[in-house]
Amino acid sequence: MSDPNDPDVSLEQPGAIDDASGTSADRASTSTATSVESEPPVTTAPGTTAPGATPEEPSRWTIALREITTGNAIISVLAVVLALIVGAIMIAFTDERVQEAAGYFFARPGDTFIAIWESVSGAYVAFFQGSIYNFRRPDFVAGIRPLTETLTFATPLIAAGLGVGLAFRVGMFNIGGRGQMLIAASAAGWVGFAVDLPMYLHMIVALIAGMIGAALWAGIAGLLKARTGAHEVIVTIMLNYVALYLVSWMLRTPGLLQAPGSNNPKTPAMKDTAIFPELLGPQFNLHFGFILAVAATVLVWWILNRSSLGFQFRAVGENPNAARVSGINVKSMYVYAMLISGALIGLAGVSQVLGTVTTGFSSGIDAGIGFDAITVALLGRSTPWGIFAAGILFGAFKAGGFSMQAAEGVPIDIVLVVQSLIVLFIAAPPLVRAIFRLPAPGSAPKRQRPIVTKEVKAK
Incomplete structure (x- = not known):
């Protein structure tokens, strides 16, 4: 028969026996002490988390590296x-x-x-x-x-890239950079060689004329998308051809863009009062257009990140249906976005006419910049300063x-x-x-599984 005072029996049947030698509380403390003595410590591998323990939080450097x-x-x-x-x-x-x-x-x-x-x-x-x-x-x-040459090549790329990138943020694809640059070059060029104005005022008027011309040309695509649902990619591509043949006709027509007394499809030279001033002297080609590109970058950054219009642009770009439900006039945002996008691309065309090719231009004044701007906007992730850096990189190329x-x-x-x-x-x-x-975006870091050793019974 089992002894009531045997600790093994008290472990198997706690509280079953109560005599004068001890209370149930004493037996409970005895059972706990015995169980602790009989359980060996659980060991884990280095760098792992013990079972039941809270995993360590990653350091801020680890979080920053993962971001x-x-x-x-x-x-x-x-x-x-x-x-x-x-x-x-x-x-x-x-x-x-x-x-x-x-x-x-x-x-x-x-x-x-x-x-x-x-x-x-x-x-x-x-x-x-x-x-x-x-x-x-x-x-x-x-x-x-060479660095100044890089910045000179980058100037129109930055301006046009900002225009394409802003349209991307609104969910639109402005593929009409070539046509918008041609219209801007034609408007600014005509003011540059056909109008007599004082210095600086002449340059400002030519600049505004070119940007307004390009904005209105791009606004056609925005208006058609807002009113009829026409896809802006098709419309802007078709407008490229319309602008090309229109400017080519004006370059062959005396009294419009063709230089007087010339049979070549080329404009006269720009007047000195309309040309962008040089930034570093005559030995460098860098001109005032680069300053305008920097200013345009700051302006687009402010529009997208600090203005209510930029908030509506980004909302429409993320989800036009949700933006419409929240009270945003999506159709108006399409028109406004294309107007601003066209004006920025027009700045690129004006920079070509008044800053780089001041001796007159032909129908190849865009020099492929309208399509290179798409690459610049993609490389810059449609962010203003990213586009600025991407434009300088492609200028270096x-x-x-x-x-x-x-x-x-x-x-x-x-x-x-x-x-x-x-x-x-x-x-x-x-x-x-x-x-x-x-690692893929949004994936959580893999945690090491705890390694638990096999418990050994105490003998």
């Missing part, structure tokens, strides 16, 4: 890196020295790798010297000239591409391929994330 790796900005940067890598491969394959060394690769493989390095490094060094700083020049003023071609014999088409690859990689964020093994 960077899951953001959109890193995709744009890595898209440029990937495009430059692919461009380096194309430069190596098209180089004659590399092809010659590859003919005896198995005899002397080192010659091939040396030729590849010299080809790629020489091309990108020439790109740097042609777009940022030429350290072979005798003084700093001459060496910094234009300035450095000619230097690469002249110094290293690299085909200028490779620069165009690199620009196209940037668009391709930006349009495929999952591809970029897979190549660099980046």
